[in-house]
Amino acid sequence: MRYFCCEFAIVSAFMITFAVEFNSLTIINIRTMVNYKDLGLVNTRDMFAKAIKGGYAIPAFNFNNMEQMQAIIKAAVETKSPVILQVSKGARQYANATLLRYMAQGAVEYAKELGCAHPEIVLHLDHGDTFETCKSCIDSGFSSVMIDGSHLPYEENVALTKKVVEYAHQFDVTVEGELGVLAGVEDEVSSDHHTYTDPEEVIDFATRTGCDSLAISIGTSHGAYKFTPEQCTVDPVTGQMVPPPLAFNVLDAVMEKLPGFPIVLHGSSSVPQDEVATINQYGGALKAAIGIPEEWLRKAATSAVCKINIDSDSRLAMTAAVRKVFAEKPAEFDPRKYLGPARDNMEKLYKHKIINVLGSDNKLAE
Numbered sequence: 451m452r453y454f455c456c457e458f459a460i461v462s463a464f465m466i467t468f469a470v471e472f473n474s475l476t477i478i479n480i481r482t483m484v485n486y487k488d489l490g491l492v493n494t495r496d497m498f499a500k501a502i503k504g505g506y507a508i509p510a511f512n513f514n515n516m517e518q519m520q521a522i523i524k525a526a527v528e529t530k531s532p533v534i535l536q537v538s539k540g541a542r543q544y545a546n547a548t549l550l551r552y553m554a555q556g557a558v559e560y561a562k563e564l565g566c567a568h569p570e571i572v573l574h575l576d577h578g579d580t581f582e583t584c585k586s587c588i589d590s591g592f593s594s595v596m597i598d599g600s601h602l603p604y605e606e607n608v609a610l611t612k613k614v615v616e617y618a619h620q621f622d623v624t625v626e627g628e629l630g631v632l633a634g635v636e637d638e639v640s641s642d643h644h645t646y647t648d649p650e651e652v653i654d655f656a657t658r659t660g661c662d663s664l665a666i667s668i669g670t671s672h673g674a675y676k677f678t679p680e681q682c683t684v685d686p687v688t689g690q691m692v693p694p695p696l697a698f699n700v701l702d703a704v705m706e707k708l709p710g711f712p713i714v715l716h717g718s719s720s721v722p723q724d725e726v727a728t729i730n731q732y733g734g735a736l737k738a739a740i741g742i743p744e745e746w747l748r749k750a751a752t753s754a755v756c757k758i759n760i761d762s763d764s765r766l767a768m769t770a771a772v773r774k775v776f777a778e779k780p781a782e783f784d785p786r787k788y789l790g791p792a793r794d795n796m797e798k799l800y801k802h803k804i805i806n807v808l809g810s811d812n813k814l815a816e
């Protein structure tokens with residue numbers, strides 16, 4: 451009898467311990483999970499619908515640090531533009547996932563403090579590579595994720611994208627898929643050649659996956675070295691390198707198959723030659739960095755292309771400003787004295803893109 455009592459006591463003690471552990475795990479989980487709406491962020495659904503109707507594109511600017519984020523938000527507020535704050539998996543590792551969530555929340559509050567009553571800010575994962583990465587972002591406050599299965603066989607890309615969409619839509623988070631492969635290098639994403647999107651696949655892909663937008667490949671590419679000089683011709687008037695034309699026929703065919711469906715262009719930096727010249731003038735070594743002409747992006751923005759990704763251009767603007775300070779004031783060692791000018795230069799670049807390339811200025815709802 452005494453033996454049974456003792457055993458019962460041990461079992462009870464175990465159950466109490468288990469219950470406490472279960473509860474604390476649940477509490478931790480609830481505390482860790484956060485919905486983007488609680489952070490004041492929005493998803494891309496209405497934003498893209500309005501952009502397609504209005505013939506403009508939403509800027510998707512990558513950020514890794516505070517100065518970039520400040521510059522993006524200030525530029526968006528002062529031009530009254532909606533904006534997508536974009537984070538790659540590498541940037542998430544660099545900045546820390548928890549800190550990022552609070553930075554995004556801070557971005558919303560900062561926009562309000564700057565006078566924007568109803569900011570439209572998306573926190574988006576750029577090139578999510580697994581279901582787990584996308585889930586982790588959704589659980590920590592992202593309002594939009596990209597699942598990039600473009601390197602996978604078609605059926606695997608469909609299955610992976612569908613799985614992410616099913617999870618994301620439970621929380622009203624929007625999902626970007628990708629068909630076709632972009633050339634170039636960006637963080638962990640790299641390919642030495644491009645494969646144009648096959649317009650014959652887009653209806654099947656969009657229908658079966660349920661994705662909210664589609665990144666396509668029409669000849670843009672990642673990084674600052676999009677084309678070799680041998681691939682380019684020289685403009686006789688400006689003397690500038692002109693890359694091979696984008697495959698607007700592929701874009702037209704995609705739009706014909708999926709009328710009104712949101713299309714995304716990656717790798718759309720223009721590699722401003724004045725920034726490249728400044729970098730090289732002050733000790734840099736960027737040789738033959740060539741991007742996508744801004745007129746081509748302006749043309750794309752008037753179509754169903756409603757999100758244009760720009761990363762390298764702000765890296766160039768930041769680096770040019772920092773190099774200039776280091777060269778002209780070698781005794782300077784206060785980070786604010788070189789990161790401040792870098793922030794100003796990025797803000798100028800973002801405003802230029804919003805107003806002159808994407809046309810998303812003055813598109814915030816009053």
Ligand SMILES: [Zn+2]
Nearest residue numbers: 636716717759
């Ligand atoms: Zn990309």
